[in-house]
Amino acid sequence: MSEKPQNVPQRRYDIDWIRVIAIGLLLIYHISIGFQSWGRMIGFITSPKSLDQLWYAMSLLNIWRIPLLFFVSGMGVYFAMRKRNWMQLIAERAYRILMPYVFGIFAIVPLHILLFSYYYDMTLHYIWSSAHLWFLGNIFSYVLLLSPILFYLKKNETGKLASWIKRSLSKPWGLLIVLAAFVAEVMLVNPLPFEMYAMTWHGFFLGLLAFFFGFCFVMTGAGFWEMIKIWRWLFVVIAMGLYVLRMSQFGKVSPGYLLATESLCWILLVFAFGSIHLNKKSKTLAYLSQAAYPVYILHMVFLYLASVLIFPIPVPTIVQFILVLAFTLAGCFGTYELIRRLKFLRPLFGLKIA
Template identity: 55%
Template sequence: MSNSIRRYDIDWLRVIAIGLLLIYHITIVFQPWGVFIGFIQSDQPLKSLWIPMSMLNVWRIPLLFFVSGMGVCFAIKKRNWKQLLTERARRILLPFIFGIIFIVPIHFLIWQYYYSQDVSYMLNRSHLWFLGNIFMYVLILSPLFFYLKRIEGSLLGNRIKKLFGSPLGFLIIIGTFVIETFVVKMESFELYAMTTHGFVLGLLAFLFGFLLIYSEAYFWKSVLKWRWFLIIVASLLFSVRLFYFELVNAPNYLKAVESCFWVFTVFAFGYRYLNHQSKILSYLSEAVYPIYIIHMIFLFLGSYLILPLNISTIYKFILIVLFTGAGCYILYEFIIRRIKFLRPFFGLRRR
């Protein structure tokens, strides 16, 4: 595959998406159903947070799968299949296994202490389910990806590129997402973690993410041209879900369409405004992966320490945000980043 200029907007979107994931997880603490999905839950919920949460929820995880597929497209430009699988095993599979054994049990122990449960060591994928899915997608789709690499300059390769820069390409992505909702028949579109729907949707988004980078300028010129149309449609679809369905009974196929329009919108505005290098991006691009792995420890510890305080609920939310962010930064900056033998366990390259 031909070499291309580094896409800093994709790096920024990865950082932003994981940042939104952290905020989303913190807001779950202040929802009346948080404990039912394994979070420490505040006795005084902040239900108003559910409106922005619901808007994010239909596209934040699909966006991460799209971006992950894009990363593989960049990676195979200079790698053969053995090199790709070796590198992805080191950067994804190793942290996934390490996290299940050493990271996830810590926040389960905090949960057990908070709710006065019997303390036990528990192996669970928890928030790391995403990494397991990504590694499986690499294994499943690598033959197709390397075939596309081989035929890139052919007539078929060029037609594929042009297809995903045309309205038909947009319709293919949207239509595939909609069909998935009818085939899988999930309870709710937003239930991604450790579900069949989450695996299939992630596989589709991962594949399309690869194809959108493979298409080179065709797709990106299209979303840039139509960016205002995309954000208007995405906003209208969310308004229908908010005011007509009251965020409860919206059909999954409608959420699938809305998800696609939000993802296209984010790509368009990211391509327009974020495609530039900075020292902050260089730092965050490396930091965001380890922080994703460890953030639940500090979220649960912060909830354990702060929720019992006799202060306003909104102050508790702010303090947990600050505690989680500070804890993740300190552990990453002064331990994970600096101790050489730890770096590979958090997806970082050895220095």
């Protein structure tokens, strides 16, 4: 029987904060798509006038915001495994992820598809789809696929394999192994564009790698966090340098290996600075951490409803953006306040029954 690890990672509030911030960025990114001329081509309701200047910030975000969530999800599974065996973990994730995923496919997504059809004078049909909820399907798949190796590592944290992973990820050269995996994925799959994650093999395999390495980062413990703190400014320089190079030289056709490198550097610097500034418990975090999941599930309905109501109003485009953002947030959080008070609704949105 393996010995229990001596250095058991405690709950990290910075990871909770990063999850909340990542979902907030996702919401703002989706709102911004409504102000891009190409938004309708990927199923978004778009404003008659675009805000092209938003693209610079969107381009910076779109190569790492989704991978970041996959890393965080893998980290969350490590903590969930501390008090659960594999059957309990699968059952818990089915309750918290699979149930909202299936409910959303049939009850949430059809609502914003109807709003899209209404706005563009299309025939109204009930259409079920995973749409933005594809992420949940991927996460549940990763739990099923990776559970054997994750539980092996968790139960044998003093064994040779887990010890080697911990030693490697406590050193900067260990990150080269992580980078090599992501570069290999992008070179083999050759996604065009890189940021097309939804319901693609690229999104699936990149998410699988991020989920696994997120688990390994947390399993490594203090050695990993101290290492990335030391090297955080190098991550900043590389990420910003590659972003400037991408925007000035390559534009929309940057080499995949550069995008994978830039993406990982952004993610590592987020974790590094987050570990310094965000690892603090607070009532605000407790509230937002609970609200984040329902808000993610609901946000497209209120975004599309806001678009239907606000885009026809003859006001400056920036005012439309602010109004859509305010309406979407108010709708999501207002509905969350209702959901968290009704026991029969809580499981459908990933909340435990209080």
